[in-house]
Amino acid sequence: xxxxxxxxxxxxxxxxxxxxxxxxxxxxxxxxxxxxxxxxxxxxxxxxxxxxxxxxxxxxxxxxxxxxxxxxxxxxxxxxxxxxxxxxxxxxxxxxxxxxxxxxxxxxxxxxxxxxxxxxxxxxxxxxxxxxxxxxxxxxxxxxxxxxxxxxxxxxxxxxxxxxxxxxxxxxxxxxxxxxxxxxxxxx
Amino acid sequence: xxxxxxxxxxxxxxxxxxxxxxxxxxxxxxxxxxxxxxxxxxxxxxxxxxxxxxxxxxxxxxxxxxxxxxxxxxxxxxxxxxxxxxxxxxxxxxxxxxxxxxxxxxxxxxxxxxxxxxxxxxxxxxxxxxxxxxxxxxxxxxxxxxxxxxxxxxxxxxxxxxxxxxxxxxxxxxxxxxxxxxxxxxxx
Amino acid sequence: xxxxxxxxxxxxxxxxxxxxxxxxxxxxxxxxxxxxxxxxxxxxxxxxxxxxxxxxxxxxxxxxxxxxxxxxxxxxxxxxxxxxxxxxxxxxxxxxxxxxxxxxxxxxxxxxxxxxxxxxxxxxxxxxxxxxxxxxxxxxxxxxxxxxxxxxxxxxxxxxxxxxxxxxxxxxxxxxxxxxxxxxxxxx
Amino acid sequence: xxxxxxxxxxxxxxxxxxxxxxxxxxxxxxxxxxxxxxxxxxxxxxxxxxxxxxxxxxxxxxxxxxxxxxxxxxxxxxxxxxxxxxxxxxxxxxxxxxxxxxxxxxxxxxxxxxxxxxxxxxxxxxxxxxxxxxxxxxxxxxxxxxxxxxxxxxxxxxxxxxxxxxxxxxxxxxxxxxxxxxxxxxxx
Numbered sequence: 001x002x003x004x005x006x007x008x009x010x011x012x013x014x015x016x017x018x019x020x021x022x023x024x025x026x027x028x029x030x031x032x033x034x035x036x037x038x039x040x041x042x043x044x045x046x047x048x049x050x051x052x053x054x055x056x057x058x059x060x061x062x063x064x065x066x067x068x069x070x071x072x073x074x075x076x077x078x079x080x081x082x083x084x085x086x087x088x089x090x091x092x093x094x095x096x097x098x099x100x101x102x103x104x105x106x107x108x109x110x111x112x113x114x115x116x117x118x119x120x121x122x123x124x125x126x127x128x129x130x131x132x133x134x135x136x137x138x139x140x141x142x143x144x145x146x147x148x149x150x151x152x153x154x155x156x157x158x159x160x161x162x163x164x165x166x167x168x169x170x171x172x173x174x175x176x177x178x179x180x181x182x183x184x185x186x187x188x
Numbered sequence: 189x190x191x192x193x194x195x196x197x198x199x200x201x202x203x204x205x206x207x208x209x210x211x212x213x214x215x216x217x218x219x220x221x222x223x224x225x226x227x228x229x230x231x232x233x234x235x236x237x238x239x240x241x242x243x244x245x246x247x248x249x250x251x252x253x254x255x256x257x258x259x260x261x262x263x264x265x266x267x268x269x270x271x272x273x274x275x276x277x278x279x280x281x282x283x284x285x286x287x288x289x290x291x292x293x294x295x296x297x298x299x300x301x302x303x304x305x306x307x308x309x310x311x312x313x314x315x316x317x318x319x320x321x322x323x324x325x326x327x328x329x330x331x332x333x334x335x336x337x338x339x340x341x342x343x344x345x346x347x348x349x350x351x352x353x354x355x356x357x358x359x360x361x362x363x364x365x366x367x368x369x370x371x372x373x374x375x376x
Numbered sequence: 377x378x379x380x381x382x383x384x385x386x387x388x389x390x391x392x393x394x395x396x397x398x399x400x401x402x403x404x405x406x407x408x409x410x411x412x413x414x415x416x417x418x419x420x421x422x423x424x425x426x427x428x429x430x431x432x433x434x435x436x437x438x439x440x441x442x443x444x445x446x447x448x449x450x451x452x453x454x455x456x457x458x459x460x461x462x463x464x465x466x467x468x469x470x471x472x473x474x475x476x477x478x479x480x481x482x483x484x485x486x487x488x489x490x491x492x493x494x495x496x497x498x499x500x501x502x503x504x505x506x507x508x509x510x511x512x513x514x515x516x517x518x519x520x521x522x523x524x525x526x527x528x529x530x531x532x533x534x535x536x537x538x539x540x541x542x543x544x545x546x547x548x549x550x551x552x553x554x555x556x557x558x559x560x561x562x563x564x
Numbered sequence: 565x566x567x568x569x570x571x572x573x574x575x576x577x578x579x580x581x582x583x584x585x586x587x588x589x590x591x592x593x594x595x596x597x598x599x600x601x602x603x604x605x606x607x608x609x610x611x612x613x614x615x616x617x618x619x620x621x622x623x624x625x626x627x628x629x630x631x632x633x634x635x636x637x638x639x640x641x642x643x644x645x646x647x648x649x650x651x652x653x654x655x656x657x658x659x660x661x662x663x664x665x666x667x668x669x670x671x672x673x674x675x676x677x678x679x680x681x682x683x684x685x686x687x688x689x690x691x692x693x694x695x696x697x698x699x700x701x702x703x704x705x706x707x708x709x710x711x712x713x714x715x716x717x718x719x720x721x722x723x724x725x726x727x728x729x730x731x732x733x734x735x736x737x738x739x740x741x742x743x744x745x746x747x748x749x750x751x752x
Contacts, residue, residue, distance in 0.1 A: 001261070001264070001268065001269065001270070001271060002249075004261075004270070004271075036270065042748075060248070060249075060250070061190075061248075061250065062248070062249070062250025062269075062270070065270065065272075067272075069747070069748040070368070070370075070747065070748070071286050071309060071368045071369040071370070071465075072368035072369075072370075073189070073192075073288075073368070074368070076189070080189065081189065081250075082189070082192070082224065082250070082253065082270065083189060083192075084253075084255075084272055084283065085286055085368065086283055086286075087282065087283070087286060087309075087369065087465055087466070087467070088283075088464070088467070089447075089463055089465075089745075089747060089748055090463070090658055090681060090684055090685065090745070090748065091463070091464070091655050091658050094275065094654055094655050094658075095272065095274055095275070095276075098259050098273055098274075098275060100261075108707065108708030108709070108710065109680045109681075109683040109684045109707035109708050109710075110680070110684055112676070112677075112680040112707065113676075113677045113680035113681050113684070116673045116674070116676040116677035116680060117654060117673075117677050119673040120654055120673045120674055120677070121259060121275075121654065133708075134708075143672065143673040143676065144672030144673050144697075144698075145672070146672065146673075180258070180259045180260035180261070180262070180273065181259040181260075181275065181653075181654070182258075182259070182260075182559075183558075183559065183633070183634065183653060184606075184633040184634070184653055184654065230560075257559070257560040258559065258560070259653075275653055275654070275655070276652070276655070277557075277559060277560055277635075277651055277653075278470055278493060278496055278497065278557070278560065278651070279467050279470050279651070279652065282466055282467050282470075296519065296520030296521070296522065297492045297493075297495040297496045297519040297520050297522075298492070298496055300488070300489075300492040300519065301488075301489045301492035301493050301496070304485045304486070304488040304489035304492060305466060305485075305489050307485040308466055308485045308486055308489070309466065321520075322520075331484060331485040331488065332484030332485050332509075332510075333484070334484065334485075369465075369466070370747075371445070371446065371465060371746075371747065372418075372445040372446070372465055372466065377637070377640070377644065377645065377646070377647060378625075380637075380646070380647075412646065436624070436625075436626070437566075437624075437626065438624070438625065438626025438645075438646070441646065441648070443648075446744070446746075447662050447685060447744045447745040447746070448744035448745075448746075449565070449568075449664075449744070450744070452565070456565065457565065457626075458565070458568070458600065458626070458629065458646065459565060459568075460629075460631075460648055460659065461662055461744065462659055462662075463658065463659070463662060463685075463745065464659075470651065471648065471650055471651070471652075474635050474649055474650075474651060476637075497635060497651075556634070556635045556636035556637070556638070556649065557635040557636075557651065558634075558635070558636075
């Protein structure tokens with residue numbers, strides 16, 4: 001199976017602004033690097049990333065997966081190839097967060113919850129440091145002191161400023177983030 | 189977007205038995221008819237349907253979607269092209285149920301909950317009448333007295349005995365099942 | 377902790393009909409027997425059971441727990457002491473189902489999904505046999521062939537016709553239904 | 565109905581440390597002010613708050629509600645009066661967040677997700693500024709630029725250092741936070 005990378009961020013952005021451009025380039029670069037991409041499936045960063053995926057050289061139908069909050073697949077943006085209408089409203093953020101890795105571009109409270117969930121679920125996280133919103137605030141930091149992977153001493157939210165850095169980091173490090181969440185222990 | 193049809197049923201079946209054969213043929217026929225298929229992504233009927241999809245003439249990678257109960261995409265069976273590891277345990281049955289239509293092949297309590305959910309979510313439901321389990325018990329019946337679609341006076345769980353009938357029914361009737369669930373009204 | 381028993385059934389019923397009466401008496405009898413009761417928190421059987429609880433001799437505020445589908449606690453009926461607004465829409469049925477035991481009074485597709493979930497979650501289930509709807513159809517039967525409790529050879533959905541039988545069954549058998557669901561095994 | 569206030573924070577803390585003391589005092593003060601309290605139901609801050617509730621002068625059984633991640637009510641700490649075993653693992657954080665108000669005491673990624681969810685769900689949020697962890701980092705700030713309540717121009721995460729300030733803020737302001745989340749709009 002191709003691995004799935006989530007792209008999260010602002011739901012409302014200018015179509016000619018830097019976040020749209022970065023999301024577009026990241027979506028395109030990730031598909032060209034052999035990944036599928038997944039997002040919340042609606043507008044803003046979610047749409048820009050899917051548009052970029054469609055413009056990837058090796059794009060094939062099925063590269064973009066929309067994890068929709070409603071029960072209606074028609075709520076997905078026009079570049080969604082596959083819509084999973086979860087019906088989970090804000091709970092759907094957790095499913096988005098559980099991709100093989102999560103890339104954050106700006107974002108408000110919803111995006112922050114996805115970053116925090118991704119950390120708790122032991123996923124690799126990459127955050128753009130050159131746009132306003134939560135991605136820049138948490139880029140290069142750790143969400144808390146837990147040791148998620150003893151064999152990754154410099155584990156943190158990786159800080160990037162362009163799509164090429166995202167792909168480079170995934171190639172170097174994604175294979176190390178190989179543990180999936182099982183269950184919350186009783187004492188935590 | 190290609191429409192997604194769910195196939196649900198027993199998780200433990202004989203590989204040379206009738207349920208495996210029917211699930212295989214249904215998965216194959218649905219992909220050949222232009223649909224993607226979705227299931228709970230594990231074994232039994234879920235696996236057989238995906239295997240059939242892979243043997244469809246027009247199969248392309250991305251035709252099979254596994255809605256996994258755990259957070260681990262590696263729990264999916266070997267014929268899953270796309271794994272959505274929901275982490276929702278039995279709650280994930282609701283997401284499986286919310287496909288454009290649901291086809292049931294046998295099944296125990298889990299399958300029954302999926303059929304009941306699909307009914308509440310206003311989805312088209314098709315049930316095999318020639319295998320043991322819940323699909324045969326409910327084939328041709330209604331889950332309750334609610335009028336789901338006033339313009340479908342004979343709305344019910346459609347009864348079939350082979351994959352060709354499934355495809356025929358979907359071609360004739362799926363377009364009528366065009367309403368997606370919004371929210372539970374306060375008085376129900 | 378007091379044990380919590382769920383009461384499930386039709387959301388729309390006549391206030392002077394047999395289902396309202398049975399739900400009222402069951403809610404009352406369960407609180408008098410030392411239990412808290414839980415329901416989906418809306419109308420019909422859910423409301424009647426809570427009204428009965430309020431008329432129990434030993435009623436204390438906190439005896440009725442409403443597991444609401446929306447995010448708004450004000451959606452609960454007037455006899456709800458504690459509202460848990462889950463925001464889970466139809467997914468909330470699974471939480472309702474996971475009480476220490478589930479008592480069904482009539483019901484359509486939603487109730488059936490709760491009975492099926494309760495079976496999968498290994499809960500004790502009691503169904504009224506003397507009202508129309510799913511409770512009477514499944515009373516005295518089993519949802520599937522799985523052995524839920526090897527030490528309960530006659531495990532099934534217990535069939536009752538009045539509130540006293542519900543309490544008697546719970547006193548005799550509830551302590552045996554002591555296993556809580558952990559996770560769906562990969563092969564099921 | 566009594567209103568329910570959530571207390572969130574670290575799951576592992578020293579029993580003689582400042583977080584335990586603050587959580588204890590907050591749980592006690594909230595029950596004495598007429599509220600029920602709710603938490604994730606496990607250890608650390610969740611347990612300390614419930615212990616405090618039990619020592620409130622007007623404590624009555626039913627004051628503490630444990631929203632458990634597993635399906636097993638026995639996972640709740642010993643001061644839980646009512647256990648709701650959700651089976652939702654990390655998704656249960658959203659339900660915890662949807663109390664009438666949320667009080668944060670320290671906390672890692674899980675707590676941060678609860679604060680972010682509470683913000684998205686339009687709940688009143690109060691954070692202790694005098695303990696390490698996310699509560700101090702976000703105290704006095706806003707999660708993003710959305711206008712949650714036009715009639716609360718100074719809406720933010722309120723910053724406190726003791727239990728009395730928590731109660732004072734709730735008395736002054738909780739009635740203004742009267743809007744409950746309905747659904748994620750398609751364009752966000």
